Every structure is written in C-alpha cells, then in structure tokens.
Amino acid sequence: MNLLSSKLTKMLLGSIVLFSPSAFAADLPDVCATQGPSTSLTDGTPICVANGGTAWLSIGGGNAHNSIAITTAHGTGDLNLFVRNGGWPNTASNSTDPKSLNSGTNSECVIISNPSQYWTNVGITGTRSGASLVVDLGATSCRSGGTTDPGGNTGAITAPNNLAGTSTSNSITLTWSDNSNNEDNFIIQRSVDGSAWADHATVVANTTTYTDSGLTANKTYSYVMYAKNTTNSSGWSSTLSVTTKDGGTDPTDPTPTGYCSATGGGTYEWIAGVKLGNVNNSSTQSNYADYTAQTANIGTGTNSITLTPGFNSGQYDEYFSVWIDFNRDGDFVDSGEQVVNGVKTRAAITRTFNVPSSASGKTRMRVAMKYNSATSGPCANIASGEIEDYSVSFDGATDPTDPTDPTDPTDPDTLPDVCATQEPSEATSLQDGVPICVPATSSFKGYSVSTYNTNPTVTSIAFSSAHGLGNLDLAARNDGWPKPGDDSLRSRHVGNTECVILTNPNANGWNNVNLEGLFKGVSVVADFNATKCRVTPGASDPGNTGYKYNKVHVLVYPFRFLDKDLSFTTAKINEEMTKAQSYFREQSYGKFDFTWEVKPKITIQTNKSTVDNDKNKWKDYYRPAIQATGVDPDFPGAGTIIMVAAEKIGPNDGAPATAINSQASPPLMEIYTHAGSTIAHETGHALGLHHSKSIESGGSTITGNAASDTVTDYGNVFAMMGMGGHTFEELNLMYKSYFVNPAWISEADVPTITTSGTYRLYTFDQGSSAGHGTPGIIGLKLKSGGTGDKTYWVEYRTSQHGEEGSPDPLRTPLLQNGILVNLQGYQDDNAQPWWNHTSLLLDFTPNSRSSSWALEDFNDAPLTIGNTFSDPWAGFTITPTAKGGTLGTPNAWIDVEVIIQ
DSSP states (O other), X not given: OHHHHHHHHHHHHHHXXXXXXXXXXXXXXXXXXXXXXXXXXXXXXXXXXXXXXXXEEEESOGGGSSEEEEEEEOXXXXXXXXXXXXXXXXXXXXXXXXXEOOTTOSOEEEEEESOOSSOEEEEEEEEEEXXXXXXXETOSSOOBTBXXXXXXXXXXXXXXXXXXXEEOSSEEEEEEEOOOSOOSEEEEEEEETTOOOEEEEEEETTOOEEEEESOOTTXXXXXXXXXXXXXXXXXXXXXXXXXXXXXXXXXXXXXXXXXXXXXOBOSXXXXXXXXXXXXEEEOOOXXXXXXXXEEEEOOSXXXXXXXXEEESSSXXXXXXXXXXXXXXXXXXXXXXXXXXXXXXXXXXXXXXXXXXXXXXXXXXXXXXXXXXXXXXXXXXXXXXXXXXXXXXXXXXXXXXXXXXXXXXXXXXXXXXXXXXXXXXXXXSBOOBTOOEEEOOBSSEEEEEEEOTTOSSOXXXXXEEEEOSEEEEEXXXXXXXXXXXXXXXXXXXXXXXXXXXXXXXXXXXXXEEEEEEEEEESEEEEEEETOSSOSSOOOSBOXXXXXXXXXXEEEEEEEEXXXXXXXXXXXXXXXXXXXXXXXXXXXXXXXXXXXXXEEOOXXXXXXXXXXXXXXXXXXXXXXXXXXXXXTOOTTOOOTTEEEEEEOSOBSHHHHOTTTSBOEEEETTEEEEOSOOHHHHHHHHHHHTTOOOEEEEEBTTXXXXXXXXXXXXXXXXXTTXXXXXXXXXXXXXXXXXXXXBBTTBSSOTTXXXXXXXXXXXEEEOSTTOBTTBOOOSSOOXXXXXXXXXXXXXXXXXXXXXXXXXXXXXXXXXXXXXXTEEEEEEESSSOOOOSTTOOOXXXXXXXXXXXXXXXXXXXXXXXXXXXXXXXXXXXXXXEEEEEEEEESOTXXXXXXXXXXXXXX
C-alpha cells in the first residue's frame, strides 16, 4: 500500500505543474520599495517577501479555481520558489514538488493546474533582498517580472526499465535502461525491510547506474524509480528488492537459509527479553518474531544468555530452549547446537554455554519458550508460548556477566539505562527483574504487577527508577492505584532516582506503581522478594518551592487544519501577548519579563474533525510537529514554555459546550480561547501555579476537618488563577510569593505575625511596573494552631477588573470594606511535583447565595469590618476594624486586629 500511495502521489505531481508560454496577465510591482515584509497572502495582492532563511506563506481557496499562478521578481539575489497544493512543499534542491529555480535571479514562476486542495503553500529559499511575490487564483500565466523559462527539458517522458541490482555486505549497485532523451534527472525511492517508501536519491540525466552505500549487512532494500523533467514525470519502473550480503568473517558467504519454520501460540505468555552479547532485546506478545536483523557478537569459549518470560496476568512455569547453528548448515540438529535444554523458570534466568573454537562467520539462533514442559525440538509448533530467531556472529565480545559492567541487567545491584539501547516500552505491567524504558510523560505513567499464583510466594517488591531527564515521584500500593494525598508508599527525591519497597504485596492479585512527574528516558524495574532497590536516591525533593527566573519566554506555535484555518492571526496573537506582557509587568511590580516568539504556522495534515471526535489524538499531531522544529515540547529550555494555538478542539467542531477552552501544565499551554487574560492564566499554570480555589463547610467557613470542608475549583472569583482568569484579575499574594528570583514581594511586604496587635494593610492591587507604591505592608501571614503547618495569607484590595464600569453590588463594596484570606497547606491535591501549593479562599458568608452557578456563593467572601474569624486549629483570631486612605490609590488601607491564642 505504501508503494501504491507513493506512486500515485508522484504521478499527480507530474500532472499539476505547468509553465505557460502565454503572455503575462499583468505587471508585478516592486512592493518592497514602498512597504515592509509580510506573511499574509490574499488573491492578487503583491507582497514583499522577508529576506533570509525560508519564508513560508499560504493562501486558501485554491480548489475553487482551475489554476493558480505564483510570481516572484525584483530585488537582488537568487531565490528559489517551491509550491505545493495541500501541504507544505519540500524545499530541498532535489524536491519533486512544483518549483522554479532560475539561476542568479529572483524572477520565478510556477503555475498549478487543477488544484484539488483548499490550501496552497509556498516556500521561498535562497539568498535574496527586496523580492516581491503575488499569487493569482485562476490565472494561467505569471505576471511580467517573473519568467516563463522553466530552466530544463520539457515534454512527455518515457519511464526507465530493466532495473537490476548487485550487492556487497554494505552497498547495492543499481542499473537501469534510460528510455528517454529529455529527462532532467531520475528520482529513486527506497524502502528498507518493508518500511514506508521515501525519496532516496536524485540522479542526473543520461545516467544508468547508482550505488547506494553505507548499508547494513543481511538487510533487504527495495527500490523503484522514475524519470522527471521540468514539466512532466514518467511512469514508474518495476520494483526491485535486493538483500545485502552477510557481514561475518567472510562477506562473500551469505548467512545460511532454509531453516525449518516454528511458531508459538496463545496470549498468556511470551518471550519478554533476550540478552546475548551486545543484543539486549525486550519484546511484547507474539507467536513468532524474526529478530535476525539483530546480531549478537560473541566469542568462542564460554558465553552466557539471559532469558526473560512475559505474562499478561499470573506467572506460570515456562521452559526455555535455545539452539545455535554453529556449523552454519541451515539446521539446529547437529551435536552441541542446543545450548539451553528446557530450563524451567517463572522469572529471568541466565545460563552459560560453550561456543566451539571452529565457529566462525554469521549464523542463526532460535529461542523457544513453552508453557508447562520443554518443546520437543527447534521445529515444533507450540500451543502456549513463543519462538524468536536472532543472528549470531562469532567475532568476539566481552563477558556480558562482568559485574563491573553497569549495563549488565544480570547484576542485581544495577539498574541499566534501558532507554539508551531500546525504544520506550508499550507494556502496561512489569515483570519480575525485567527493566523497561518508560515512555516520556508530562503527567504520570502507571504499571501493574501481578503476584498471583507465584512460586515462591512474593513477600516484597522493590521498585527502582533512574536515568533520563526531569523529576519524578514513585508511588506504590497493593490494593489499588496510588492517588494524591493517600497513604501509598512514596519516594520523592530530586531527579528520577527513586526507590519504593512494597513489603506486603497482594499475594493473589495486582499491585500498582505510578511514576508521577515530567520526565523522559527513565528506566524502571520491579524485583520480587528483594529487600533493597537497585538505586540509591539523592536529596529529598522539597517540591516546587518557587519559580527561579526573572522572565519567561513563550514559543508560540500556531496550528491550522487542512479544512480550517486558524482565526488567531499573527497580528492578533501579538496584540493579546502584549496584554499578557503588560499584566505580568504590573503584577510583578516591574520585576518580571514576559517575551514571546511567534513560530511559522503549521498545517496539521488532517481535517479538524479527526481531533474533534477524539481529543486524545490532538497531542499525537502537535507534539511531533513541534519536535520537527528542533524543540522538545517537554523540555524547551530554562525559562521557556510552549504555547500551542489552535481553534477550539472538541465534538461538534469545537462548540463551546463540548470544547476544550484552554489548558496547561509545565512547560506547555494549549490556547483555544484567544484572549490575553486566558494566556496569562495558562501561563501561570505552565510556570507551576495551581488554581486559586475556595473552601467552606456548609454553614461555617472552615471546620478543620477535611471530611466536612469542601474545596471548590476556580472558587477564588477575585483571582487570576481562579475564575478571575477571564478579566485580568490580580494574582493573590500567596501566588505572587511563588516568584523568588527576584522576589515579587518580600517578608517586609507581607510579614509573618507572631504577636497580637492591630496591623494596617495597604491595598496591593494599585501597584504598577514601578512597584506597589504603598507606604507600608500589603499583607499578613498567620500560622495555624497545633503543628503550624498551614499558613493564612491576609490581603486587602479595593477593585475588581471585571466590574470596572458596571460594579457588582456585592463584590467591589465588600472588597473595599473587608479582607480576603487564602489558606496554604490544607487539602493540597498537588499530584505532580511541579505544582506549587494550592490557595484556598475562605468564604466568610458560606451558603449565602444560591444560584445555578456554584461560584456565585463566593462573590461575598470577604471578611468585612467588625466581623471576626477564628482559626479552627486555635492559632489566632482576626477582625478588620477600620479603613481609610484614598480609594483607587496605593494609599487605601484597612486595619486588622490580630489576637494570637
């Protein structure tokens, strides 16, 4: 199917390019003489092209016309013009997309006939200055200033044939018959071992041979080709498959063939791991697997092999057998060729065997695993188990069981860096003693571990993790999945090196372990009946103690779909980002910089309905696109976050009731509500701030009993990280304290109160980029009674942005006549190590208002003058007593009486 698809694509390309010799429709003016560069294309409107690098431009509606003409001219330099209808063009010099590459000039012309896709995309490369461009929908000729010279041969062209090839161990030489006299070049496509077809080489005209070098021994390469000139592409040659020769000691002697077939069966067990010499292969369930592309380099004499069974539920008795065709005669029946003879196990085992001194070259190894009894021979079909084949070369190797080798998985004290040699595993469960590479994640990855019907009984499981980038927590339990704040066993240290030992595993069921955090390249292992881990964790992780940079740089990636453009234009993005920039400058009192860079718009090669109908697929599209630009979306760099901008994603074409509005966690935010306040809110999340929530307990403010105190998400309607994210409300003082280098607020601004007295608080919301401008403190911190592990943040503000011009009869007057109190350290649900503490707004008039909108009850949350609040843990009482100063200025104040109990 890949080949047919590829052929069809190339034949279509041959029919859509037309360079018309007719008169030009009009002149192309020198636009750069009067205006600056632009990236916005509209039909018939010339623009000035940016100088340097690759300029990417696009225009919609092409499929409504019979043709499209693209013209460039003026300025100095030598630009190259590439075009594709329905996707981004390939701008390599050997590109098969429609292109114009006239030498030494900016005058280029491409005409697309019968465009079938809505979007037409243009790529401009080369050194140029002051070039103009125009796209004319429906035009059949370019404008004057471009060129009609296609710069090569034209006309119908005959396909090459008689494609043939010869091979060595590292190269294949192709030959063919050239049947045309008007080609510009030949395009050769290649597929490796049945992989997808791709352009591989461009060969100049009148050539009949090509050598593909640097290949892998004993691997199959397939080729197909066509001829091409400026206006046409030929049909395809026949397809040719060639296998490179054996790479053993005698490269002219191929690996023996003709081995008997064998297969396994069932889905309960399989071969999960084979380690021999340099080969360390992990695999998932199958009946037979051909891994002969993997060659184990071993020497004569004593060697060892490690074999690991895999199970989808409980562990069973499995019998391993291994054969190596030492004399390379195409079978496994000669004396001494069975090197492992039906050894019984339920876990990883290591066995030694002897390689005769006569062994040389490259041969085959067969591994069989059978349930409940040994297989009858190397050619048997197994009802329950698996067969795997590998290649072996006797060119020498170090002893793989050397205890000084840190990559040796048979060393029980070492966790190897599995991701250095293997792709991330798709497994959902861990097998005893088998390390795996964990897929990268920005949330968590969970694994189950079965101890059902194990022999001997499992009395402990040691979970070890290490290697890679990021910071994770390890949590395990024997009666379900670990959850935030529960009593699961946890290991929380700086980095990815963690250890949890479950001493009471569920003997007849599942145990579970979570890796929580932002990480990639991590290895994990579960060791049954181990009383120590394979790793030693480092310093304890205090959690996210603050954002340690004085700035953030946002990489903005705009996305569109084949059938729907992004309405969030570059100009509008810059406008809303400027609002967010001003917000952070004001909130930080001039101590924080917010900068951004808008990347070229990326077209997702599918219709929007694909992700609307399955929102989980969206990341699978945008993440690889970001990675293709050279940026890791999980680790973009210090002080840098990613912003994905797209139309609303969700059922019914992103209708408000079903769509994602926006979402974020460090270090990436997805923006679908295209507003500066939304960007500021999600930036807070991407930097490590949780939601500003609220708390109450029925008819009382707070009881101190977690079972009866209810937390409401977004409940702080006065704060940016709560419901105030719609209207640029303030960051509360607790969240302002999160920014520590330099600190937005100091201990002098918000002191911790330890003695009774009356304290004057000045409003903190009238500051600017020049500072908060008050003559005194702007808040108080009070510790709870008992252990004092909870902190109250007391603040005074006098305005709410959402009410400016039409104040709510409750919110603003109550703010001006009372204080807001946020609680830190109580009912935190920070499941991931990157979140800072959650702030909980206390509602001092609980259940005062009923509404279909649950957050309506928190509009009258302030503690107003004359009312008293007592800490339920008996730490203090507070009472606002008076106010003064000038409202609307930093001099507005409120007095708060504090009695320490």
